[in-house]
Amino acid sequence: MSVRNGEILFVKCVKDGIPNRDPLNESDARRIFGEDDGRISLSDVSMKRDVRDYVQAKYPDGGDDKQHFIFCREERRDDGKLMGRESLARSIIERANLEDKATVKDALMKAAFDVRVFGAVYSVKKEAFNQTGPVQFGWAHSLHPVETKYVQGTVVMPSEDVKATETGEEGGKGQGTIWTSYTLPFAVFIMPGVINATIGKDTGLSASDVDLLLEALWLGTLHRQARGRGLQQPVFMLHVEYDDPFFRLGYLEDYVKLEPERDVWLGGNPPTALTDVSLDVTKLADVLNGCNRIARVRSWVGTRANIIGDIPGEVCNF
Secondary structure (H helix, E strand, O other): OOOOOEEEEEEEEEEOOOOOEEHHHOOEEEOOOOOOOOOOEEOHHHHHHHHHHHHHHHOOOOOOOOOOEOOOOOOEOOOOOEOOHHHHHHHHHHHOOOOOOOOHHHHHHHHEHHHHHHEEEEOOHHHOEEEEOOEEEOOEEEOOOOOOEEEEEEEEEEOOOOEEOOOOOEEOOOOEEEEEEEEOOEEEEEEEEEEOHHHHHHHOOOHHHHHHHHHHHHHHHHHOOEHHHEEEEEEEEEEEEEOOOOOOOOOHHHHOEEEOOHHHHOOOOOOOOHHHOEEEOHHHHHHHHOOOOEEEEEEEEOOOOOEEOOOOOEEEOO
């Protein structure tokens, strides 16, 4: 089955953490809107990292077909040093038994899932290439204004050993260190994405690649956990395929609304749990029902999500 032009919508929530911090703002949440807007954002790079980490964990050896390696990742040599682009590419090509391919580009397109899906920049001597990916994510934005909190704590473990000095007194640091961080109690994010079927032909993108991408978005949100990133849950995902390779509705996220709305989030008792909010997809459903160029619609809904409206098409699960 060939890949069709398509769009993706992905909604997730987070509690007690910030999934994507801004190093230019003391590792607070990323804010790309004005101060009065209040929304925070997650970069597309962060979302792609979730996908890559999930696929890498599921197929550490590239899978049975040796086509699910991850190129954009960290790998070290036996001496502990990080591998560069060329060494990592050669390692993948060797493990996939693709040394006979004419170019590094052809081999990586065949062996590396993330190169087929997201493209790659490979700048090594005469083998350099720049391949645009058929799948592109937009930034994920919170569906409401967010106020982050500045918190502080201590680490019990001392940063240095305690040693006896020549006079018999103890030296070194005998106390733990103090840490500070920004966090947020609860937030809901929405991310759009597009799938370009024409570019997909250039990279060898398959229908099974698209299915794995959707699986990795959903399950990868659960897989990639860290204390500072908070506890995350997928809420809703939509995949729309069109029968016209040069058509898409676009900006599907504009038809989704979160309840309660802005004023409640700015009040003294904003929602703090998924059960406190509802995702209204009524307008989105109307837009999809009114489009005659759609070939297929699939959606996924989290077990604790409150959804208002009925999306057409097939309801799926992982």
